[in-house]
Amino acid sequence: MKYNFDKIIPRANTNCVKYDLRKAVFGNPDVLPMWVADMDFETPDFAREAVMNRAMHPVYGYHFKDEPYFNAIQGWLLRRHQWEVPTEWMSFVPGVVCGFNMAVLAFTKEGDEVIIQSPVYPPFHHAVSEHGRKLVYNSLKIGAGGYEMDFELLEQQAKTAKMLILCNPHNPVGRCWTREELQRVSEICLKNDVLVISDEIHCDLVLPGFKHTPYATLGEEAAQHCIVFHAASKTFNLAGLATSTAIIPNKELREAYVHYVEALEAHLGNIFGKVATQASMEQGDEWLGQLLDYVQGNIDYVSDFLKANLPKVRFFKPQATYMMWLDFNGYGLSEEELWQKMTQEAQLGFNRGSDFGQEGKGFFRINLACPKATVEEAMKRLTTVF
Numbered sequence: 369m370k371y372n373f374d375k376i377i378p379r380a381n382t383n384c385v386k387y388d389l390r391k392a393v394f395g396n397p398d399v400l401p402m403w404v405a406d407m408d409f410e411t412p413d414f415a416r417e418a419v420m421n422r423a424m425h426p427v428y429g430y431h432f433k434d435e436p437y438f439n440a441i442q443g444w445l446l447r448r449h450q451w452e453v454p455t456e457w458m459s460f461v462p463g464v465v466c467g468f469n470m471a472v473l474a475f476t477k478e479g480d481e482v483i484i485q486s487p488v489y490p491p492f493h494h495a496v497s498e499h500g501r502k503l504v505y506n507s508l509k510i511g512a513g514g515y516e517m518d519f520e521l522l523e524q525q526a527k528t529a530k531m532l533i534l535c536n537p538h539n540p541v542g543r544c545w546t547r548e549e550l551q552r553v554s555e556i557c558l559k560n561d562v563l564v565i566s567d568e569i570h571c572d573l574v575l576p577g578f579k580h581t582p583y584a585t586l587g588e589e590a591a592q593h594c595i596v597f598h599a600a601s602k603t604f605n606l607a608g609l610a611t612s613t614a615i616i617p618n619k620e621l622r623e624a625y626v627h628y629v630e631a632l633e634a635h636l637g638n639i640f641g642k643v644a645t646q647a648s649m650e651q652g653d654e655w656l657g658q659l660l661d662y663v664q665g666n667i668d669y670v671s672d673f674l675k676a677n678l679p680k681v682r683f684f685k686p687q688a689t690y691m692m693w694l695d696f697n698g699y700g701l702s703e704e705e706l707w708q709k710m711t712q713e714a715q716l717g718f719n720r721g722s723d724f725g726q727e728g729k730g731f732f733r734i735n736l737a738c739p740k741a742t743v744e745e746a747m748k749r750l751t752t753v754f
């Protein structure tokens with residue numbers, strides 16, 4: 369089957385964050401919205417059918433996650449990432465962000481140091497600062513070929529920190545960390561008894577030519593000192609269904625975590641997320657292959673366009689995710705001037721770089737999970753102003 373990613377789907381007036389909050393976020397209801405990390409593509413047919421079939425049953429009562437549900441996730445992780453995950457390692461969480469917040473609360477106490485690698489997805493910052501823990505910034509470095517981790521700094525910081533929240537692959541810089549890089553992280557964290565939370569929500573969106581390394585496959589010791597989060601939500605455009613998985617190989621950690629989640633009654637979830645996730649993990653390979661090719665096409669288009677028309681905008685091509693991280697500092701404008709130009713003159717709704725950390729000043733994150741026509745329009749608008 370050939371899927372059509374060119375189709376324009378009107379999303380306004382559907383309580384959609386990306387479209388319906390434009391006025392509130394950008395001060396302009398007419399920006400072309402390319403911010404929030406969901407896709408403007410149709411959620412695939414097999415996921416929608418699963419939801420519709422379940423919706424036909426006239427009772428929407430409490431449910432539980434059964435064996436076929438976990439088997440579907442297991443099969444997916446094995447097929448896509450060669451990662452064998454026993455059922456007992458997995459538990460439901462109502463979202464990855466909620467999941468890592470609960471991990472911070474369950475395994476650190478007020479005042480404890482938690483490391484994040486900024487610029488990084490804003491909820492990483494909040495998961496630490498909003499709970500009275502101390503944020504430690506292991507800022508990424510910009511090398512000749514792209515973003516890199518600062519291992520020397522990490523060595524120092526790990527001596528007193530309790531936890532590292534890893535973004536694997538990394539949003540917004542689009543790095544698919546190599547096994548060697550992750551191995552160094554695990555050596556440092558194991559030596560210093562730092563618990564690693566590995567957010568792997570973007571792992572299925574690794575672009576052609578790159579390979580995701582699940583943190584827990586680095587070795588037995590690393591596996592015993594981590595919590596991995598996975599979800600079908602980014603991959604198959606199911607974010608509104610709030611359904612994710614915590615994967616914890618260590619029995620003691622797992623029991624403590626599940627106890628914490630259950631005490632909050634956060635382990636139930638919704639019936640539609642269950643069936644859509646299961647159907648996607650069972651049937652999604654072909655659709656995902658086509659999606660990744662399409663997204664790569666959009667990335668290649670933007671890369672070529674910027675090089676030819678706006679050479680002052682600097683960027684590294686992403687290795688994973690459908691986002692690009694663009695550096696506009698070459699224009700010598702303040703962050704506020706850039707924001708005004710982008711939102712009011714070009715009428716473009718991109719994410720503001722500094723929301724990902726102070727390293728992101730003068731950057732914008734642009735979401736390319738949209739029809740090519742939208743991407744072309746965005747590039748046209750950029751050239752009218754920059």
Ligand SMILES: Cc1ncc(COP(=O)(O)O)c(C=O)c1O
Pocket residue numbers: 405462463464465466489535539567569570599601607611612
């Ligand atoms: C790194 C990362 N983690 C988590 C999320 C959101 O996860 P959830 O909707 O499951 O809370 C996002 C969404 O953009 C993300 O980029």
